[in-house]
Amino acid sequence: xxxxxxxxxxxxxxxxxxxxxxxxxxxxxxxxxxxxxxxxxxxxxxxxxxxxxxxxxxxxxxxxxxxxxxxxxxxxxxxxxxxxxxxxxxxxxxxxxxxxxxxxxxxxxxxxxxxxxxxxxxxxxxxxxxxxxxxxxxxxxxxxxxxxxxxxxxxxxxxxxxxxxxxxxxxxxxxxxxxxxxxxxxxxxxxxxxxxxxxxxxxxxxxxxxxxxxxxxxxxxxxxxxxxxxxxxxxxxxxxxxxxxxxxxxxxxxxxxxxxxxxxxxxxx
Amino acid sequence: xxxxxxxxxxxxxxxxxxxxxxxxxxxxxxxxxxxxxxxxxxxxxxxxxxxxxxxxxxxxxxxxxxxxxxxxxxxxxxxxxxxxxxxxxxxxxxxxxxxxxxxxxxxxxxxxxxxxxxxxxxxxxxxxxxxxxxxxxxxxxxxxxxxxxxxxxxxxxxxxxxxxxxxxxxxxxxxxxxxx
Numbered sequence: 250x251x252x253x254x255x256x257x258x259x260x261x262x263x264x265x266x267x268x269x270x271x272x273x274x275x276x277x278x279x280x281x282x283x284x285x286x287x288x289x290x291x292x293x294x295x296x297x298x299x300x301x302x303x304x305x306x307x308x309x310x311x312x313x314x315x316x317x318x319x320x321x322x323x324x325x326x327x328x329x330x331x332x333x334x335x336x337x338x339x340x341x342x343x344x345x346x347x348x349x350x351x352x353x354x355x356x357x358x359x360x361x362x363x364x365x366x367x368x369x370x371x372x373x374x375x376x377x378x379x380x381x382x383x384x385x386x387x388x389x390x391x392x393x394x395x396x397x398x399x400x401x402x403x404x405x406x407x408x409x410x411x412x413x414x415x416x417x418x419x420x421x422x423x424x425x426x427x428x429x430x431x432x433x434x435x436x437x438x439x440x441x442x443x444x445x446x447x448x449x450x451x452x453x454x455x456x457x458x459x460x461x462x463x464x465x466x467x468x469x470x471x472x473x474x475x476x477x478x479x480x481x482x483x484x485x486x487x488x489x490x491x492x493x494x495x496x497x498x499x500x501x502x503x504x505x506x507x508x509x510x511x512x513x514x515x516x517x518x
Numbered sequence: 519x520x521x522x523x524x525x526x527x528x529x530x531x532x533x534x535x536x537x538x539x540x541x542x543x544x545x546x547x548x549x550x551x552x553x554x555x556x557x558x559x560x561x562x563x564x565x566x567x568x569x570x571x572x573x574x575x576x577x578x579x580x581x582x583x584x585x586x587x588x589x590x591x592x593x594x595x596x597x598x599x600x601x602x603x604x605x606x607x608x609x610x611x612x613x614x615x616x617x618x619x620x621x622x623x624x625x626x627x628x629x630x631x632x633x634x635x636x637x638x639x640x641x642x643x644x645x646x647x648x649x650x651x652x653x654x655x656x657x658x659x660x661x662x663x664x665x666x667x668x669x670x671x672x673x674x675x676x677x678x679x680x681x682x683x684x685x686x687x688x689x690x691x692x693x694x695x696x697x698x
Contacts, residue, residue: 253675253679256678256679256682256683257675257678257679257682259681259682259685260663260677260678260679260681260682260685261678263681263685264656264663264681291689292685295638295685295688295689295692296657296685298634298635298638299638299642299653299657299688300657300658301635301638302554302635302638302639302642303635304549304550304553304554305553305559306546306549307545307546307549307559307562307563307566308559308563310563311545311549311563311566311567312545314563314567315538315541315545315566315567315570316538318567318570318571318574319534319535319537319538319541319574322534322574438535442535470535471535471536471538471539472534472535472536472538473535475538475542503539505539505542505543506539506542508542509542
């Protein structure tokens with residue numbers, strides 16, 4: 250037996266279950282190849298002791314970073330389709346209605362600019378008032394635009410609408426309702442996930458918070474289920490417990506997600 | 519429950535959310551793999567994140583001919599090589615005296631009550647990257663030598679020899695630390 254074969258034998262020995270027939274046979278072979286009983290025992294002990302080196306559990310920071318990364322990729326959607334097919338699909342989705350909305354948005358801004366230009370006043374107070382008025386008017390236009398886009402059947406339009414919502418400081422009840430409805434009923438998982446992402450910013454609003462809690466039992470996508478678990482744990486929303494229990498009882502839930510939900514229920518109780 | 523390869527094929531075909539299930543299955547194992555190697559919680563969490571980002575980026579390369587875990591650990595191994603190359607201060611092979619610097623960064627080690635285990639952890643961290651990897655993959659991740667061979671791109675016998683040499687070095691490091 251050459252040197253490398255003897256070394257390989259040690260590796261086999263330490264990996265074999267102690268006391269097993271294989272382990273005993275390997276031990277005999279090692280003794281015959283020139284290792285002392287003491288050396289063999291040292292290798293065994295060292296390898297066993299190694300197993301006692303513990304590692305802590307990862308923190309929620311890691312989960313958060315992962316799901317943010319996953320969300321950002323999910324929004325982009327599948328990338329596998331042929332380039333030509335992809336462009337054809339995008340062109341078919343980008344209908345006249347979308348063009349109309351873009352043009353309407355541009356016209357609205359132009360109109361606003363013209364009005365402001367005509368009414369420009371040199372006094373500071375009036376200038377500030379005009380600015381405030383302009384901000385309100387822009388916000389109203391954005392609200393109308395977001396609301397219109399969110400109601401479109403096209404996922405692209407909905408995603409555009411949600412991108413507008415993410416820029417809002419406060420959320421309108423009507424917009425929140427549309428987003429919650431999207432979260433509960435939209436057939437596209439990516440769209441539902443982005444709706445959840447948009448709503449996350451406004452969980453300080455009781456209306457949004459209650460809506461999210463009630464949406465738990467409607468979700469079938471594991472990614473959305475997990476995202477809701479993380480949100481509810483972060484918010485320490487105890488009302489979510491009964492909805493998670495309902496989800497576990499009434500819907501098929503992947504085992505890993507089930508385990509996470511069960512742990513979260515314990516954390517929320 | 520879907521097996522790993524089925525889930526990874528779904529990820530490959532565009533069902534990106536299925537990666538969440540694979541993440542939930544393996545996040546702790548991967549984190550422990552990196553933690554035992556780096557001795558640092560935040561670095562280990564970042565490295566897990568990098569592994570899953572790479573899985574997503576290179577999902578089209580997953581062929582399914584082997585186990586998903588083998589593919590995943592191959593990525594993890596490459597990520598750790600990059601990490602240790604960029605952070606040479608972690609390369610403590612033959613420089614056991616520098617281990618005290620690691621202690622300051624890792625309050626987790628303080629929770630390990632047994633002094634011998636602490637010494638062994640230090641001795642493990644002081645191994646060369648490849649020696650440490652074969653021990654981590656065989657002892658803690660319970661991978662067979664053949665699978666480790668696929669990850670390190672070498673034969674099963676070469677892995678066995680590496681395990682032996684890693685154990686010998688570990689013993690030397692441990693004895694040195696014990697004497698000091």
